[in-house]
Amino acid sequence: MSEPTTQAVVPEAERLRPGTRVTVTQQIPQRDEVWTTTATGSVVKFEQSPTGSWFAHAKNDKLWLDRLTLRTDDGEIVELILDGYSKIQAV
DSSP states (O other): OOOOOSOOSOTTGGGOOTTOEEEEEEEEEOSSOEEEEEEEEEEEEEEEEEOOOTTOOSGGGOOEEEEEEEEOTTSOEEEEEEOTTEEEEEO
């Protein structure tokens, strides 16, 4: 497997160490509105990993995504794909 060739979308990626408590707000722009969702929890892991996307047209036909895994207060595991519409705040 090849290594990612781009830096993480998240400039503060080095601060996303396991155990760090964060709130992630993500937005999905629509034509007439913006959908917003928020997740709060402790970082389980942060990594760049490839998709299996056949349409990615990147090196080895893989698109590298920034993935953040959180554990919420009730124990739920949440995996987020971070992009330019993601905002991360330490809490």
